[in-house]
Amino acid sequence: MARPNALLNMWQKLSGLPAGKWLFSRLVCFKAPYFASIRPRFDVLQAGRAQVSIKKRRKVQNHIGTVHAIAMCNMAELAAGTMTDVTIPPSHRWIPKGMTVEYVKKAETSLRAIATLDTPADWGSGINLPVQVEVLDTNDQIVLLATVTMWVSAKKA
Template sequence: MSQALKLWNSFKNKPAGKWTYSKLLCLKAPYFSSISPVFEELRPHYCEIKIKKHRAVLNHIGTVHAIAMCNMAELAGGTMTDVTVPSTHRWIPKGMTVEYLKKAETDLVAIAKPAEENFKWSQGSDYLVNVEVRDTANNIVFKAVITMWVSAKK
């Protein structure tokens, strides 16, 4: 079990546990703190994070900035990958394609899932992660496909 998942399991049901876990993860990867994410659910093959619409993530027209949604996608996709890959393997993001579908005018939720549930882990291969970002009306405002390079540890 990954360190991220062990930590999540120890914090998720405690008072302010999800908030605390999110802050700890942002200490490890400080750039993600720019969006003030809060993890809502984390398990192999699934990650859900939320962000509030607040000044730091807004663009010039008052909607959530496209790059803030990219950050959400990478955080959710990377954390989901981390808790999913076997301990014999390592991973790194290789690329990401995105679609901006609607203005993001509310708080947002990002959900990351693998493109293929029964992925066959090998010496080295691309692992695709699908991420959808939804607004408070449950409209999809953004989609991403992240290509992770997964390889056996040396």
């Protein structure tokens, strides 16, 4: 029997509780502290889809008052990574291999990143898995498009 995914299990336990999504988001940032600077909030986490939002605030703004590029890349990588973690089989592991981004327009509001992927029929012993991420503003306008390539491989015995 496959071992349940610990991250997905924690999300399922916490997300329905008052302040549960906030707590889950803080716990993820405790485990991966470099994401704490953007203060992400998880809104959705399931196999094949994740949604993370951030508030526009001074610490994520650049000199022209828009959300800076690295903050958007951080949220894209966070959404892609957590979604990959809860999607892949328990027999596999993942690591980000690369990311391409396209800055579509100025990010002048709070943002949400939506990561999706088409689940492969065969995970094999090692594959490049492209995760698509759209970062949208509060008007549902795309401000950034990213493809985060994950290297997914079988765990060593």
